[in-house]
Amino acid sequence: MVTQRALSTVHVRAPGKINVFLKVGAVMDDGYHDVATAYQAVSLYEEVHASLSDDFSVSFAGSIDSSGLEVDGSNLAIRAARMLARKAGYRGGVHLEIEKNVPIAGGMGGGSADAAATLVACDALWGTELGREELLSLAARLGADVPFALTGGTAIGTGRGDQLSPALAKGTFQWVLVLADFGSSTPDVYRELDRHRDRHAQDIFPAQTQPTVDANVLQALRSGDAQVLAEALSNDLQAPALHLNPSLAGILELGEENGALAGIVSGSGPTVAFLAESVDAALDLQIALSAARLRVVRVTGPVHGARVVSD
Incomplete structure (x- = not known):
């Protein structure tokens, strides 16, 4: 209609x-x-x-x-x-x-x-x-x-x-993003994950057919505590993304050396997201990563989805 x-x-x-x-x-x-x-x-x-x-x-x-x-x-x-x-x-x-x-x-x-x-x-x-x-x-x-x-x-x-x-997510989380100057193919990262699992089949548990979100992640989001959430961050695609783009490992190390609670590759990458304890900590981290000539953006979450804006 x-x-x-x-x-x-x-x-x-x-x-x-x-x-x-x-x-x-x-x-x-x-x-x-x-x-x-x-x-x-x-x-x-x-x-x-x-x-x-x-x-x-x-x-x-x-x-x-x-x-x-x-x-x-x-x-x-x-x-x-x-x-x-x-x-x-x-x-x-x-x-x-x-x-x-x-x-x-x-x-x-x-x-x-x-x-x-x-x-x-x-x-x-x-x-x-x-x-x-x-x-x-x-x-x-x-x-x-x-x-x-x-x-x-x-x-x-x-x-x-x-x-x-x-x-449920309580409060606001402070993130510092490092944006790469190249893109990443999601299918390529998934294929690399499958190859990684095949290579290490004797050493790792078989993947679930229907995975679930760990309860500690939900608890961390509900708590609104950045330190608790930092301990729960996890991404199965991070290892294959790092294998395909080794430079991301150095970025993760640099962020954590400069005060990030934790860093994670977002989705299939190559964006790296660092969780900071506070606004001041996020600002300090943004400055440190920018000084390393990385493209850095400071953001907060969660925010609303697609919405009409009144100009």
Whole structure:
């Protein structure tokens, strides 16, 4: 259903994410893995401006080099807009101007944030009024991280990561992110994980088919205590990401030498996230890592998901 439109442009902001916990199940017959993850949305945002158009198009700006991104129908944001239009029976189009601040192929779900923001923006722009559950259903068809970019906050993801349940998180956590000047292929990292498990099959327990999030992670999030959460950070993809990109190991060491409670590769990397004890500690860490000529961003979490912004 399409109702009377009152807007000619819509601005939506959607966050990047950190996986504070990620357990990967055994490879299945279709080559995919089920996961159990704890997501936290952080204050590094993608900004999507949607305006009425006769067709579907996208352009990019922002602090991230987007020159290599596709701008045709294969782009995830364009796919999101087209999917929503088909679902609602809308016959027009949209032009999307996306300000990218979340690293591309960085393990923080930047493309997923673009898709989630596009769903919210087009729903408002076109007056389709599909509602939260319908948008979440479309988001899950677009990619595993898209539903979380829509909801934000802190959540547990199972299945491919798209089956979400909210997680209680008390207070605000201080993060310092090191953004790499290169991207990482998620399929390559998963394949390296499978090879790692094969190589060490005699030394490690077999992976679960249906992994779960450890109870101590949920307790750490509920406590709001950064030191407790630091002890619970875990990512099965970190070892293969380090194997493929050995320079990340030095970054992790440098952060912990300069006061981070703990560091973790976010998702499949190469972004490295450091948890700090306080705002002052995060500032000190940001300065130290910047002095090492690393690209550093200080963020907080959790934050809300994709939401219309009043300009």
